[in-house]
Structures are given as C-alpha cells and as structure tokens.
Amino acid sequence: MTTVFNIVQFALAGLLVAVILLQQKGTGLSGVFGGSSNIYSTKRGVDKILHLATIAISLVFFSISLIRLVA
Numbered sequence: 020m021t022t023v024f025n026i027v028q029f030a031l032a033g034l035l036v037a038v039i040l041l042q043q044k045g046t047g048l049s050g051v052f053g054g055s056s057n058i059y060s061t062k063r064g065v066d067k068i069l070h071l072a073t074i075a076i077s078l079v080f081f082s083i084s085l086i087r088l089v090a
Contacts, residue, residue: 027083
C-alpha cells in the first residue's frame with residue numbers, strides 16, 4: 020500500500036510543480052523598485068482555474084503526506 024502512496028505522491032508533486040509554473044508571471048520584483056504591480060487583480064479564466072487547481076492539488080498532496088506519516 021505504501022508503494023501506491025509513493026507513486027501517487029510523486030505524480031502529484033510533478034503535477035503541482037507544473038501547475039505552479041503555468042501560473043501568470045510578471046509579479047516579480049517590479050513593485051519593489053517602483054514599477055506598477057497589479058497584486059490585487061482578480062483572477063479570471065485560466066488563471067482562476069490554475070489557482071484553484073493549485074489549492075486542490077496541494078491539499079491532496081498534504082493529506083496523502085499525513086496518511087503516509089500515520090500508516
């Protein structure tokens with residue numbers, strides 16, 4: 020059973036990395052040096068889907084980590 024959890028957790032880790040890297044870029048250090056930063060903009064379309072997917076995948080990843088810790 021631990022092998023299944025290992026495989027699922029490894030797949031979720033790869034998926035989580037991919038979803039994080041696909042999110043919108045351009046909010047880096049421009050706000051620090053006086054550039055315009057739209058930190059408080061609303062997420063729409065694909066950005067919102069990727070944001071919600073990141074939350075869901077991280078929750079599943081965390082719960083599987085806790086299950087592996089107890090089991």
